[in-house]
Amino acid sequence: MLNQPLSKKRKNFELLMKSLMILSVGLTGALVLFLMIYVLWQGLPNITWELLSTKPSYLTERIGILPDILNTVYIVLATLILVLPLGVGAAIYLTEYASNKKVVGMIEYAAETLSGIPSIIYGLVGMLLFSNSMGTCLMAGALTLVIMNLPTIMRTTQESLKTVPQSYREGAFGLGAGKWRVVRTVVLPGCVDGVITGCILAVGRILGESAALLFTAGFAHAVNGLIDGLAAPGATLTVALYVYAKEQGEFGVAFAIAAILMVLTVLINFAATSVQKYFAKRRNV
DSSP, rough: OHHHHHHHHHHHHHHHHHHHHHHHHHHHHHHHHHHHHHHHHHGGGOOHHHHHOOOOTTTBOOOOOOOHHHHHHHHHHHHHHHHHHHHHHHHHIIIOOOOHHHHHHHHHHHHHHHHOHHHHHHHHHHHIIIIHHOSSSSSHHHHHHHHHHHHHHHHHHHHHHTTOHHHHHHHHTTTTTOOOHIIIIIHHSSSSHHHHHHHHHHHHHHHHHHHHHHHHOOOOOOOOOOOHHHHHOOOOOHHHHIIIIIIIIHHHHHHHHHHHHHHHHHHHHHHHHHHHHHHHHHOOO
């Protein structure tokens, strides 16, 4: 008799918690769908070929985001070229070579702390370190983004390296392979999916960054080549969105850029998921 009230209370509690979780999922999904639909509804009608393929002209009052698209591509390439060797190399050393666990723990803790620092602080530091020495330019912004994304690449690669079974390493050592050969031919191929996923996620963070670039990269809307563009100030898509919405009141253009960024974000998340599934399937074959 005593178990029946307790059982009824437990069932009521489980039903309540289940209802709250379903409500949370519904609210989250509804918020995401509303945001995506609203941005796309406002932005897609304003996307034209002229907007995508021209640069701004103040004489004819023409608005174009071609320089902003090119600047975004340049800064993504420059950041990845610099951050990937640093992040992957640091992760390999900490996981495969470092023997002092206290030092490794301190470095990992520092990396996690860096991941939580607001991007506006990175922008301030980047302005003092890079912009003051090389001027306001895309390269200064890229170097700032390297510092921002280095913890992400390093920690993602570390976790991927740890998923490679130790027996693989021991088997390679038993065949007479050296340490670097084991890392290069056994460990890295076994965790390449994590490295690529971290790279894709870093691209997503670079595309969505604006606060740090406001301090370091500038607002220019000029079409330049890769080398000239990195040495000159320029606005990325996120910075251009801020300028058009806040400074010029061109909300149609701002929503068009927001829609482009939204689509790019969805594609990046889809690419990361596809890469994980592809390499997981290859490992299981």
